[in-house]
Amino acid sequence: MLTLFDTALGRPCPLEPRDAGRLGIYLCGPTVSGEPHLGHGRVTVTWDILRRYLAWSGLDVRFVSNVTDIEDKVIARAAEEHRPVEEVAARYEALWWQVMDELGVLRPDATPHATEFVGQMVAAVAELLDRGHAYEGGDGVYFSTSSVPGYGLLAHQDLATLRAGARVEASEEAAKRSPLDFVLWKLAKPGEPWWPSPWGRGRPGWHTECVVMSLGLLGEGFDLHLGGLDLAFPHHENERAQALALGRAFARHWAHNGLVVDERGEKMSKSVGNITSLPDLLRSYDPRALRLVVLGARYRSPMDVSPQALAHARGALENLDSFARETRDLPPAEPDPGTLAGFRQHMDDDFDTPGALAVIFGAVRAARADRARAPALAAAVRTCCQDALGLPLRGAEEALGKEVADLVARRDAARRRRDWAEADSIRARLVALGYVVEDTPAGTSLHRQH
Ligand SMILES: [Zn+2]
Numbered sequence: 267m268l269t270l271f272d273t274a275l276g277r278p279c280p281l282e283p284r285d286a287g288r289l290g291i292y293l294c295g296p297t298v299s300g301e302p303h304l305g306h307g308r309v310t311v312t313w314d315i316l317r318r319y320l321a322w323s324g325l326d327v328r329f330v331s332n333v334t335d336i337e338d339k340v341i342a343r344a345a346e347e348h349r350p351v352e353e354v355a356a357r358y359e360a361l362w363w364q365v366m367d368e369l370g371v372l373r374p375d376a377t378p379h380a381t382e383f384v385g386q387m388v389a390a391v392a393e394l395l396d397r398g399h400a401y402e403g404g405d406g407v408y409f410s411t412s413s414v415p416g417y418g419l420l421a422h423q424d425l426a427t428l429r430a431g432a433r434v435e436a437s438e439e440a441a442k443r444s445p446l447d448f449v450l451w452k453l454a455k456p457g458e459p460w461w462p463s464p465w466g467r468g469r470p471g472w473h474t475e476c477v478v479m480s481l482g483l484l485g486e487g488f489d490l491h492l493g494g495l496d497l498a499f500p501h502h503e504n505e506r507a508q509a510l511a512l513g514r515a516f517a518r519h520w521a522h523n524g525l526v527v528d529e530r531g532e533k534m535s536k537s538v539g540n541i542t543s544l545p546d547l548l549r550s551y552d553p554r555a556l557r558l559v560v561l562g563a564r565y566r567s568p569m570d571v572s573p574q575a576l577a578h579a580r581g582a583l584e585n586l587d588s589f590a591r592e593t594r595d596l597p598p599a600e601p602d603p604g605t606l607a608g609f610r611q612h613m614d615d616d617f618d619t620p621g622a623l624a625v626i627f628g629a630v631r632a633a634r635a636d637r638a639r640a641p642a643l644a645a646a647v648r649t650c651c652q653d654a655l656g657l658p659l660r661g662a663e664e665a666l667g668k669e670v671a672d673l674v675a676r677r678d679a680a681r682r683r684r685d686w687a688e689a690d691s692i693r694a695r696l697v698a699l700g701y702v703v704e705d706t707p708a709g710t711s712l713h714r715q716h
Pocket of ligand 1: 293294295476501
């Protein structure tokens, strides 16, 4: 069984499912108000790897990740662009999925949109008021953080320390009883989107969105709540506090990934040379390179997505791809059990992906040195990379030029999002370049026409 560092407990803890053989996971999804950046890339790829590994290990995983399509940032972006909120949210959401498809991140089993759950959010706010955990301020309804015991668990700080460090938006200062209190229902200003409620026209607060959607789709006491470390406090703490106040059992386990930092170790919003946005990164790099950078770091550590790290990943990919080519004509074999056991041992030990990668590269070296064991070792490398980690190997084709490799990556992305027209048009271009195009479970495969 996989052991994962539990943020609430502050130590590694076996990930025991609520229902045997099944695992319900919630990951905070994007607020669709701009281009996805490197931090989003790390969060989504990290937890995509965990999700794939757990499914590969035989668990029936249900993965829910929301879309925050109504929130202050979406409204601000719409105002900047002088476009309707729904249109701006839809455009950035479409870009989000396009990038996720290119990165090979599996689509969630459910993607609840906040705007589809407003009725349930209003009901939750009403219940919090009834139970005495909320109060009406001038511009909305607020949650009283001092009304729940143990507030601050995920931050591992007590109420007094948190209160001393809290920053308060000027607009909310007069309304809140404590700087840690947060808005559950925000009254609409003129021109803002609104939904009806007993407290007036308005919209739900972000923290309320996630707690209602996660409990609504995964049920009480669901298994695992994931996110970036920057969301542990206050966002996740505030989700937890509301569930507690509503008397509902919330996530049984919490795990957080480290942030993307620059070379000085500061939380990054900018750089990789001058790249910050994922679409920009994907214009210059094979999407698998980012996955390999993520695999090469401990998931809780800060990660530096530098040009050097990406170049290193590119070299490692070339090594794996050429290994796949060298071994593609070997007879089929059962994956080498020793390699699989070593790989699992690292993955199960608090999701030690660098250790698991080392096992894979060890198997590559061993196969090159020992022809008799090569078929089994190659089969193990293939299943670990492609099935467990979501890292397809391009072994079937000869080394491709960058232009052709880009077309293959774009065609695979188009096929994943079922854009058959785009996939067919790229196929036609590849054929015109002299390739025979085949579809395989690992993606587009090419060979030269003779
Ligand atoms: Zn959330």
